[in-house]
Amino acid sequence: MRRSLLIIIPAYNEEKNIGAFLDSLGRSELADRADLLVVDDASTDRTAQIARERGCAVVTNVYNLGYGSGLQIGYKYAVKRGYDYVIQMDADGQHDACNAELLYRQLVEGEGERPDIVLGSRFLEGSVSYPVSLLKRIAYVPFRLLIRLGSGKKIMDPTTGLQGLNRRAFSYYAGYNHFDDRYPDANMLMQMMLLGFRVKEIPAVMYPRLEGVSMHSGLKPVVYMFRMVFSMAAVWVRIRLFHMDQGGLDEAPVL
Numbered sequence: 130m131r132r133s134l135l136i137i138i139p140a141y142n143e144e145k146n147i148g149a150f151l152d153s154l155g156r157s158e159l160a161d162r163a164d165l166l167v168v169d170d171a172s173t174d175r176t177a178q179i180a181r182e183r184g185c186a187v188v189t190n191v192y193n194l195g196y197g198s199g200l201q202i203g204y205k206y207a208v209k210r211g212y213d214y215v216i217q218m219d220a221d222g223q224h225d226a227c228n229a230e231l232l233y234r235q236l237v238e239g240e241g242e243r244p245d246i247v248l249g250s251r252f253l254e255g256s257v258s259y260p261v262s263l264l265k266r267i268a269y270v271p272f273r274l275l276i277r278l279g280s281g282k283k284i285m286d287p288t289t290g291l292q293g294l295n296r297r298a299f300s301y302y303a304g305y306n307h308f309d310d311r312y313p314d315a316n317m318l319m320q321m322m323l324l325g326f327r328v329k330e331i332p333a334v335m336y337p338r339l340e341g342v343s344m345h346s347g348l349k350p351v352v353y354m355f356r357m358v359f360s361m362a363a364v365w366v367r368i369r370l371f372h373m374d375q376g377g378l379d380e381a382p383v384l
Contacts, residue, residue: 133213134163135206136229138185139199140220144174150218151183153226159233166206167220168199176220196290197310204303208296216293224249224291225257225334232293235331245298245326248284248318249291249333256332268354272315275358279365280322284330287315291333298326301378309360312353316360323368324378 136154140147147167154165167180171193180187188202200217207215214236218224228249235247251259261269272287294302298321302308309316322328367373 131211132162132164134159134233135203135210135212135215136163136165137168137200137203137207137215137217138165138180138220139168139170139196139203139217140172140176140180141170141193141196141199142172142174143176143220144172144179146222147176147220148179148183150220150222150224150226151180151185154218154229155183157226158230163216163229163233164212166203168202170194170196170199195311197308197313200313201302201308201310204294204299204308208300208303213296214293215299217290219290223335223337225336228291228333228335231331231333232291235329236293236295242327243295244329245295246318246321246328247293248286248289248328248330249293249335250286250289250330251333251335252285253330253332257334257336259335260337262350264350268350268357271354271358272361275361275365276315276319276322279319279361279369282322282328284315284318284328286330287318289333290314291335301326304376307374312357312360315357316364319361320364320368320374323365324374 154160165185167185167187169177169187169189171190177187177189188206203215203217214233216229216232218229232247232249235244250256269287273284276282276284276287318328
């Protein structure tokens, strides 16, 4: 029987974390309803082997392309294989497996217009307490402000990688030049809301990384903050002033 849900897990050198994370997904409520895709970004360790041993589909990049490229490969895979929904989760174990069921329910249940994108947030009432460095807390301030000014919507966790998307959203992301393949965070949320996609934020359960090094370690959040601010401003100018990025909206199915 064809499954309608794909869980996309970008991974780079996560052999110390990915096994336990995949095992937890295998015990989750969605285990019998979801396929798992690990996008191995040219890891030099046993990441891909561990994923295959657990029965996951694995796409391995020949070269390291980055986190955003890993996600877009997953979106293209989902479009080609005919999935209706995707959930993206990190391979480092920071996203508790229980979040997958919570995001999926928001995508498929309820009356009226359901969200196109559901965000798992660290900073809503009901979220599990999550330690965040001072640099990252400072970075969140302009992101939240720009999203509020640009779209009129309040998003508390604009950099969360824990997201659920319906076919309309991930089909658009899979299109050429519709997705930032390096740093797809607050800028992509700004883009999607300005284009009329419905975005909802819910509390999530997340933990600090136990093993390995985060891609936002050290002073990287400072550089990332400035890059993201300019990227968000560019998104607003492209869509609001020049009415760009509209291509592909008609082809994206409304669910």
